[in-house]
Amino acid sequence: MAEFWEEKSIFDMSAQEWxxxxxxxxxxxxxxxxxxxxxxxxxxxxxxQYLNEDKCACTRYEERTILVPDCIQLTPVGALDYGWLPTTCAYRLVAEGKDLEWWHPLVSGSPDTVHEAGISVKGKCTSELYVHPDAMEDHIITWVKQDQGEKE
Ligand code: SF4
Ligand code: SF4
Incomplete structure (x- = not known):
């Protein structure tokens, strides 16, 4: 049986599915x-600064868009303008008609696989509290696909 993200349009998903x-x-x-x-x-x-880096969870989820003006609340319409999202982002993948990867919690059944596969930022990021805004360019990154050794 097809999963909801395989058979439903992003516009037909329930808020919980989204x-x-x-x-x-x-x-x-x-x-x-x-x-x-x-x-x-x-x-x-x-x-x-509001990310709990161990859990990769927002510590101020309810007020995030007030505290951080460019913190975007993704909507189905917004997901279609997905060029800025990481290529691994499920919203981007689904909007492009692609499959979710094995490490996605909906596929693996575990919230840990996104960390185990090296996809999450856990252990790889520095809080903005410790970086001068003028030095941001020094921290530009390139992601490498963990399982294929390819650049994204
Ligand atoms: S960018 Fe938004 S969702 Fe992420 S930690 Fe900051 S406030 Fe939370
Ligand atoms: S899948 Fe990752 S990149 Fe996409 S919205 Fe969720 S946390 Fe952000």
Missing amino acids: ESLCDGCARCCLHKLEDEESEEVHYTSVVC
């Missing part, structure tokens, strides 16, 4: 820099 698509990687909580000329988005290893 929320469950998030794999808990917290990659979207990393600071991003946009190249003004090419409009290319570069991720950094600097993370929002």
